[in-house]
Amino acid sequence: MIGTISYLVFFATTASILAIAVLGLNLQWGNTGLFNGGVVAFFGAGAYGTLILGGTPQDGHLGGYGLFYPLALLGGMAAAGVMAWIVGLLTLRLRHDYLAIATFGVAVAFENLMRNAEWLAGGAKGVRGFERPLRDALGDGFLYNIAFFITVLIILITVYLFLERLVASPFGRLLRAIREDEEAASSLGKSPSRIRLTAFITGSVILGLAGGLYGTFYAFVSPQDVLPTLTFQIWAMLIVGGAGNNRGAIFGAFLIWGAWTASGWALSRFAPVEAQLYTGSMQFVLIGVVIVGMLMWRPQGLLPERLVVSQRGSKE
Amino acid sequence: MIQNLIDGVLTGSYLSLGAIGLTLVMHILRFANFSHAELLSLGAYAALVFDALVTALAPVLATKLGPLSLTYALLFAILISMVLTGLSAVLIDRLVFKRVREKGWELSMVFASFGMALIIRNVIGLIFGLSPELYSKDIAFAMILSRDPLILVKPDQVFVLVAALALMFVLHLILSRTTFGYALRAVAENPSLAQVNGVNLARTVMAVWLIGGSLAAVAGVFYGLSHQVIPVMGRDLVLPIFAATIVGGIGSVYGAVLGGFIVGIAGNLALVVLPSGYTPSIPFMLILIVLMIRPHGLFGEARA
Numbered sequence: 236m237i238g239t240i241s242y243l244v245f246f247a248t249t250a251s252i253l254a255i256a257v258l259g260l261n262l263q264w265g266n267t268g269l270f271n272g273g274v275v276a277f278f279g280a281g282a283y284g285t286l287i288l289g290g291t292p293q294d295g296h297l298g299g300y301g302l303f304y305p306l307a308l309l310g311g312m313a314a315a316g317v318m319a320w321i322v323g324l325l326t327l328r329l330r331h332d333y334l335a336i337a338t339f340g341v342a343v344a345f346e347n348l349m350r351n352a353e354w355l356a357g358g359a360k361g362v363r364g365f366e367r368p369l370r371d372a373l374g375d376g377f378l379y380n381i382a383f384f385i386t387v388l389i390i391l392i393t394v395y396l397f398l399e400r401l402v403a404s405p406f407g408r409l410l411r412a413i414r415e416d417e418e419a420a421s422s423l424g425k426s427p428s429r430i431r432l433t434a435f436i437t438g439s440v441i442l443g444l445a446g447g448l449y450g451t452f453y454a455f456v457s458p459q460d461v462l463p464t465l466t467f468q469i470w471a472m473l474i475v476g477g478a479g480n481n482r483g484a485i486f487g488a489f490l491i492w493g494a495w496t497a498s499g500w501a502l503s504r505f506a507p508v509e510a511q512l513y514t515g516s517m518q519f520v521l522i523g524v525v526i527v528g529m530l531m532w533r534p535q536g537l538l539p540e541r542l543v544v545s546q547r548g549s550k551e
Numbered sequence: 552m553i554q555n556l557i558d559g560v561l562t563g564s565y566l567s568l569g570a571i572g573l574t575l576v577m578h579i580l581r582f583a584n585f586s587h588a589e590l591l592s593l594g595a596y597a598a599l600v601f602d603a604l605v606t607a608l609a610p611v612l613a614t615k616l617g618p619l620s621l622t623y624a625l626l627f628a629i630l631i632s633m634v635l636t637g638l639s640a641v642l643i644d645r646l647v648f649k650r651v652r653e654k655g656w657e658l659s660m661v662f663a664s665f666g667m668a669l670i671i672r673n674v675i676g677l678i679f680g681l682s683p684e685l686y687s688k689d690i691a692f693a694m695i696l697s698r699d700p701l702i703l704v705k706p707d708q709v710f711v712l713v714a715a716l717a718l719m720f721v722l723h724l725i726l727s728r729t730t731f732g733y734a735l736r737a738v739a740e741n742p743s744l745a746q747v748n749g750v751n752l753a754r755t756v757m758a759v760w761l762i763g764g765s766l767a768a769v770a771g772v773f774y775g776l777s778h779q780v781i782p783v784m785g786r787d788l789v790l791p792i793f794a795a796t797i798v799g800g801i802g803s804v805y806g807a808v809l810g811g812f813i814v815g816i817a818g819n820l821a822l823v824v825l826p827s828g829y830t831p832s833i834p835f836m837l838i839l840i841v842l843m844i845r846p847h848g849l850f851g852e853a854r855a
Contacts, residue, residue, distance in 0.1 A: 268658055270658060270661050270662075272661075272665075325839065325842040325846075328846070329842075329847075330581075330801075331658060331661075332577060332582065332661075332801060333797070333842070333846075335583045335585075335661050336583055336797060336838065337835075337839075339585070339789075339790065339793070340790055340794075340834065340835035341835065343790050343834075344831075344832040344835040344836070347828070347829060348829075351826065351828035351829055467665070467669060470662065470665070513676070516673040516674075516676045516681070517673070517677070519669050519670075519672070519673040520669070520670055520673045520674060520677070522666075523666045523667065523669030523670035524670060525666075526662060526663070526665065526666035526669070527647055527663055527667060527670065530651050530659050530662060530663050530666070531647065531650050531663075534651075534654060534659060
């Protein structure tokens with residue numbers, strides 16, 4: 236019994252952290268129409284940033300600043316934001332392909348750098364020596380996991396409320412206006428490239444927050460955590476849930492993470508031993524089929540965006 | 552240093568071939584096709600299958616061409632693979648991209664292409680296994696061009712370079728001397744105006760996929776000849792090919808050729824100063840540099 240509950244808590248914690256990431260991507264793609272091909276780089280910047288800033292001193296690589304945890308988490312978010320700022324500044328003035336390719340490139344380069352630069356973040360061995368906050372008070376067991384889950388849930392709800400407010404605000408209307416018709420928006424005196432940059436950075440900071448929490452949860456991060464797989468999973472969550480709808484984003488996160496975990500479990504349990512090597516390939520085919528299938532048959536997702544018309548034109 | 556430069560030129564020859572098709576598709580259909588590199592793997596594996604098939608049917612053809620490790624059978628297989636990969640590209644467009652396009656979700660095309668890339672790459676892995684394959688198990692001996700400094704070139708590499716340049720020249724003639732070439736450029740400039748003037752849009756799009764797919768097949772086989780054929784080759788090639796199109800300017804065929812060589816040479820020259828582990832990051836560094844100095848690439852033009 237306690238085993239099942241503790242597994243459910245573990246599952247819900249991971250899904251909630253991913254849901255925060257999907258919310259960040261939703262601001263970029265769903266609300267603004269910005270294609271982020273390197274979700275995992277911003278997620279990873281948050282995780283690496285948090286662990287390096289908040290960890291204990293280590294031989295051989297950067298870090299061990301032992302910063303007060305909330306500050307370390309903020310630092311991780313800032314790292315993701317700075318990366319988004321650089322990429323956005325260079326690409327957001329150009330046609331949308333450039334952002335897609337550059338963000339994809341960031342993810343490749345980020346993973347490559349983390350894997351090779353031992354002086355920076357321990358290389359392939361990853362960042363060690365991170366103490367989870369409040370571990371002395373709560374211990375390492377079930378109690379800690381419950382407390383951590385509740386914290387993540389509170390953060391998820393906060394991010395959700397923040398984004399709902401943002402999307403309903405004049406700024407949110409501006410985002411949709413630029414997404415739908417950039418020329419019309421600029422004819423009203425708005426600067427599409429500046430607004431897009433703001434939305435891109437905000438979304439990336441939220442991705443960084445999710446990454447920081449993920450790193451904290453495992454108290455460890457390595458290049459294995461920043462593989463492109465995560466980018467595909469987070470996209471599938473958003474597309475299945477419904478781009479443009481924050482509730483859809485959260486729903487999609489739980490649904491796809493559940494399906495991913497279940498399919499992995501089923502394949503490892505029921506597939507013949509000689510096929511075990513190929514479970515990864517099978518799961519990737521599945522996630523590819525989910526993305527393409529949704530785009531072809533239900534591009535608006537399971538919970539579509541609800542467009543609110545704030546002021547209807549009078550009908551004479 | 553000179554060895555790196557030569558290796559770079561050879562890498563550039565297959566990157567250019569891959570980038571030509573990608574830049575055409577990005578120009579005409581206006582989306583970054585992340586599944587283009589998978590056409591290279593598709594072509595490489597198709598050639599592998601037909602090489603074995605032709606060799607089995609006509610063992611005479613298994614003789615090698617002079618000093619090359621390339622056999623007549625493989626040469627036939629490359630031609631078959633070009634046709635098949637071109638047709639697959641058309642088929643993928645019909646089945647997936649066209650439908651997404653017609654829904655008016657232009658930006659979603661990028662997502663669809665990522666999804667297709669995942670499907671193609673992993674289905675290849677499921678069919679052929681995850682371990683690398685080679686076209687020829689014989690060791691190809693390198694020719695020594697100079698002993699001090701030591702410069703080695705394999706005959707296959709010379710063939711790859713010459714064949715790639717010949718294909719590019721043929722494409723240049725088609726684009727600049729035929730009505731079809733004009734039609735293609737017209738569609739890229741202004742699809743509606745081209746249609747008014749009697750250009751069949753659907754047929755032009757099909758032709759772009761055929762050309763892009765068949766060049767990708769050649770590029771894939773050439774990659775396989777220089778390295779090995781492996782299901783994840785598309786994953787490793789996608790960024791260098793994109794970098795080539797950005798360096799050259801999206802939409803420019805000549806830019807893509809030049810961009811391919813620049814990316815290939817830069818990647819190999821970087822080995823002089825950086826450990827080889829960093830090679831996958833070089834295309835991204837090039838993209839950043841180009842976006843900073845000349846955002847529309849060497850031959851590109853500003854276009855929304």
